[in-house]
Amino acid sequence: MRFVVANWKMNFLSDQARDFCEAFLADYTASPSVTTAIAPPFHLIRPVADSFRSRQVRVFGQNGHADPKGAFTGEISMAQLQDVGCSGVILGHSERRQLFGETDEALAAKVKAARDWNLLPLLCVGETLEERQRGQTLDVLDRQLSILARTGPTPLWVAYEPVWAIGTGLRAEVAQIREAHAFIQAKLRTLMAPNIGPVPVLYGGSVTPENFPELLDIPEVAGGLVGGASLDPAKFATLVKQAG
Ligand code: PGA
Numbered sequence: 506m507r508f509v510v511a512n513w514k515m516n517f518l519s520d521q522a523r524d525f526c527e528a529f530l531a532d533y534t535a536s537p538s539v540t541t542a543i544a545p546p547f548h549l550i551r552p553v554a555d556s557f558r559s560r561q562v563r564v565f566g567q568n569g570h571a572d573p574k575g576a577f578t579g580e581i582s583m584a585q586l587q588d589v590g591c592s593g594v595i596l597g598h599s600e601r602r603q604l605f606g607e608t609d610e611a612l613a614a615k616v617k618a619a620r621d622w623n624l625l626p627l628l629c630v631g632e633t634l635e636e637r638q639r640g641q642t643l644d645v646l647d648r649q650l651s652i653l654a655r656t657g658p659t660p661l662w663v664a665y666e667p668v669w670a671i672g673t674g675l676r677a678e679v680a681q682i683r684e685a686h687a688f689i690q691a692k693l694r695t696l697m698a699p700n701i702g703p704v705p706v707l708y709g710g711s712v713t714p715e716n717f718p719e720l721l722d723i724p725e726v727a728g729g730l731v732g733g734a735s736l737d738p739a740k741f742a743t744l745v746k747q748a749g
Contacts, residue, residue, distance in 0.1 A: 507721065507748040508662065508705050508728030510627060511543040511735030512567065512595060522549045526556040528738035535561040536749040540728075543735070544595050547581055554590030565627065566594040568601055571614035573622075583615075583622035593625035595730075597649065599633075599668045613652040620659040627662045627730070628653075629709070630689065634669035642667075643688050650692045658698035663689055663706045664730040670710025672732060679723055682708055686725035714743040721748060 517525065522545060535541075542563035545553045554564040570580040586594055596615050601607040612628070619626040630649040632642040646665075653659075665685050667677050677685075686706050693704045708720055709730030720726050728748055734740045 506538060506540060506705070506727075508540045508542075508707055509741075509745050509748050510541075510565065510595075510664075510707065510728070510730045511741055512598070512709075512730060512732050513543065513545045513549075513735065514567070514600070514732060515546055516736055517546065517549060519549065519552065522553060523556075525736075525738050526553060529742055530556065530560060532739065532742035533560065533562070533745060536745075539745055539748045541745050542593060547589075550586070550589045550591060558590075563592045564590055566591045566624070567598070568596070569594045569615060569619060569624070571611065571618040573618070583618045583624050587622045587624055591624060593627055593662075594619050595627045595629065595664075598629045599631055599666060599671060603668070609649060609652050613655040616652065616656045616659060616661070620656070625660060625662065627664055627707075629664045629666050629730070631664075631666040631668050631671075631685075631710070637667065637669065642685065646685060646688055647692060650689065650696065653693070653696045658701045660701055661704060662727075663693070663704055664709045665689055665706060666709035666730060672711070674711050676711045676716050676720075677708070679719070682720070682723055683725055686723070690725065712744070714740055714747065717744050717747050 542565050544565040544567045566586040569583045573582050573584045597612045616626045632645040636645050705727035707728045707730045708726045712729040712731045713734045
């Protein structure tokens, strides 16, 4: 099974999302060997979930709060994400970590909350350019994954997204991706109960239809988490086809 996940970030108004769904669905055929998901901004979750309901495209949140409800102005809970049609949630994206101060501590609670509300967490991990240059990549991945020791065994997907490759057009080299993914898989084996099964590890960072086939040839790569290229319905449909 391969996985292709669109992260729309803070893009699209309602009519743009409607146009995307129409164009994408015209080009898309569900395949038993590909799991496709789209993470729209909050105001579009319900309409996107409605468009894809019978077409086997999952809808994810881009973030969620650990508490089910309460006085947290501007936040959305896992219960609320589930209520509007999400079946998963992206957690720990580097933009959340860097721009909104999301900590590993907070992420441990969010992963637990996602599990409690039957949302599949897609946990993002990855090093900054300075961390890579200082030779700290594997230490960073180790620290970011260690939160799973506190959450208990939980089904999840992981995305390896080197921060320097996100939105920059600079894709990581095959050897860098292989090293990181092998490390992540080994760490996950020490953290996860055997009954959880294999955890898919996706690659993210400047994925495009031009480079995706090469990425999919890497045995450790289970699919892609895609930002920029996922905003174009033809490109996103191509990525899904390439994974099939
Ligand atoms: P990008 O974003 O594909 O635009 O690099 C990936 C991501 O942020 O998940």
